[in-house]
Amino acid sequence: MLTSYDALTAGVLDQAGARALLVGDTSGEMVLGDPSTVPVTMEQLVPMVRAVVRGTRTALVVADLPFGTYQSGPRQALVNAVRHLKEGGAQAVKLEGGRAVIPQVSALVAAGIPVVGHLGLTPQSIHALGGHRVQGRGGAGDRLLEDALALERAGAFAVVLEAVPAELGRRVSVSLRIPTVGIGAGPDCDAQIMVWQDLAGLTTGRAPRFVKRYAHLAGTLGDAADRYAGEVAAVRYPERAHTSV
Numbered sequence: 194m195l196t197s198y199d200a201l202t203a204g205v206l207d208q209a210g211a212r213a214l215l216v217g218d219t220s221g222e223m224v225l226g227d228p229s230t231v232p233v234t235m236e237q238l239v240p241m242v243r244a245v246v247r248g249t250r251t252a253l254v255v256a257d258l259p260f261g262t263y264q265s266g267p268r269q270a271l272v273n274a275v276r277h278l279k280e281g282g283a284q285a286v287k288l289e290g291g292r293a294v295i296p297q298v299s300a301l302v303a304a305g306i307p308v309v310g311h312l313g314l315t316p317q318s319i320h321a322l323g324g325h326r327v328q329g330r331g332g333a334g335d336r337l338l339e340d341a342l343a344l345e346r347a348g349a350f351a352v353v354l355e356a357v358p359a360e361l362g363r364r365v366s367v368s369l370r371i372p373t374v375g376i377g378a379g380p381d382c383d384a385q386i387m388v389w390q391d392l393a394g395l396t397t398g399r400a401p402r403f404v405k406r407y408a409h410l411a412g413t414l415g416d417a418a419d420r421y422a423g424e425v426a427a428v429r430y431p432e433r434a435h436t437s438v
């Protein structure tokens with residue numbers, strides 16, 4: 194599973210065999226330049242969901258419910274999840290939290306909307322968590338497992354586990370019937386997810402420990418733009434082949 198925020202990359206990742214694409218609120222950071230996922234709105238995310246759906250042929254498209262679009266209760270969650278499906282064309286939604294959001298999960302499932310949960314490091318709660326830290330150490334691990342079981346009972350069809358010890362990732366994965374999707378949760382999760390700009394090395398510099406850069410797109414793109422600028426300045430581009438008469 195990978196994130197995607199636009200039609201073109203959705204097509205590339207879908208063709209590459211991604212089973213599911215998440216239009217995550219990480220788009221706040223990756224696309225919009227926000228300092229966190231907290232400011233992201235439905236108005237910003239829905240057009241990205243629509244773009245990803247248009248670019249995708251086979252992958253399941255999951256849309257994040259941004260911060261503040263479901264915390265008020267089941268009715269608010271339903272209104273916004275319906276927008277992701279009707280306006281965006283998504284097939285499922287994801288929201289953060291455990292026992293606190295069970296009424297929301299139940300309402301969405303009752304309405305026929307597939308729901309993915311998200312536990313561990315939940316970036317929408319970054320101000321309460323006090324930063325990007327590994328979650329679920331010690332007794333917090335037992336509570337996280339209870340949250341995961343509650344999400345499963347409420348009808349969630351998968352749970353993202355972010356930044357938890359590998360041993361907890363394993364424990365939750367063997368305890369649930371629904372699949373876990375890990376990001377910094379060790380190798381024993383049923384699936385893995387990564388932000389595509391991290392995978393592709395479009396992000397550079399310090400990254401969480403779980404990021405593996407499979408390409409170096411920032412360098413490739415920078416080189417291309419640099420060569421283009423140089424050739425334009427030297428009038429080596431455009432050549433005859435690029436020119437209409």
Ligand code: KIV
Pocket residue numbers: 196215216217218219220257311353355376386387388
């Ligand atoms: O918004 C997002 O990209 C996510 C994943 C990192 C799980 O929630």
Ligand code: NA
Pocket residue numbers: 217218219230257
């Ligand atoms: Na997210």
